[in-house]
Amino acid sequence: MSDLPLAELDAFAAVAQERSFRAAAKLRGVSASSLSDAVRRLEERLEVRLLNRTTRNVSMTEAGARLLERLRPGLAEIEAALDGVNSFRETPMGRLRLNVPGVVARCVLPDIAARFLSLYPDITLDVATNDAFVDVIGEGFDAGVRYEESLQADMIAVPIGPRTQSYVMAAAPAYLDRFGTPEHPRDLLQHQCILHRFASGRVLPWSFEEEGRELTILPPARVIGETSDLEVAMAVAGHGIIFTFSEFLDEALRLGQLKPVMQPWAQRFSGPFLYYNSRRHIPAPLKAFIDFLKAENRRNG
DSSP states (O other), X not given: XXXXXXXXXXXXXXXXXXXXXXXXXXXXXXXXHHHHHHHHHHHHHHXXXXXXXXXXXXXXXXXXXXXXXXXXXXXXHHHHHHHHHHTTSSSOOEEEEEEEOHHIIIIIHHHHHHHHHHHOTTEEEEEEEOSSOOOTTTTTOSEEEEOGGGOOTTEEEEEOSOSEEEEEEEEOHHHHHHHOOOOSGGGGGGSOEEEEBOTTSOBOOEEEEETTEEEEXXXXXXXXXXXXXXXXXXXXXXXXEEEEEHHHHHHHHHTTSSEEEOGGGOEEEEOOEEEEETTSOOOHHHHHHHHHHHHHHHHTO
């Protein structure tokens, strides 16, 4: 077994990680058929099935799961060794894998990423959007972006984007003409509202602060959505009150399609952070991004 080609093992690890030949091929910049052939050859060499394939998804067999568990540290060491050579280049190269929530992917990252990539033409930015907190290292990412309450104690966090953000409440003028304007969170119980369902399936109540105490309300839902575009569109159409990131509502408020309500109850909170594991080798693309963010933060005070 000592003559197993590293390329076949890497192909298997990529497919197992993504649970998809097509997704793994897209990340690797190769064809799905070439990865399929590589995994098939590996299975023939080992004389054991590593992946279960259906027309819809790919799952690991018990043997595949055990192999991936043993492979990960070794492949990570190889990647780190190759990345060490990166330090001898004038500019770093390689793939930077980030896992970020939807609001960051839409409202925070685009401008930052555009300026970063202009400085580092040999870096490929690979962004996965996920509102759930994930094990970024275990899932194969170099770093993640989350808000302060979701950060783990053993992670290093670097501010990224605006240092203060807010949740605001708004409704269409036609809705307010018909149902009136709420003035206190308890008034929301008599209104129709537009709620958000997270990837976990949870629909969280709306939280407010009153005289230092937290007040939570789960208002009646007229619409429950999973994307901000749908939720804002329903609010603009007059189907209820929305309470979400101000960035999602800026244009509709500017155009007069929505009106702010209960402004004293708007929530302000700290902006997002890039976080990464302090106990692992930092790949050159990630180090370049961290240095870029720190320089941005110094420039912005």
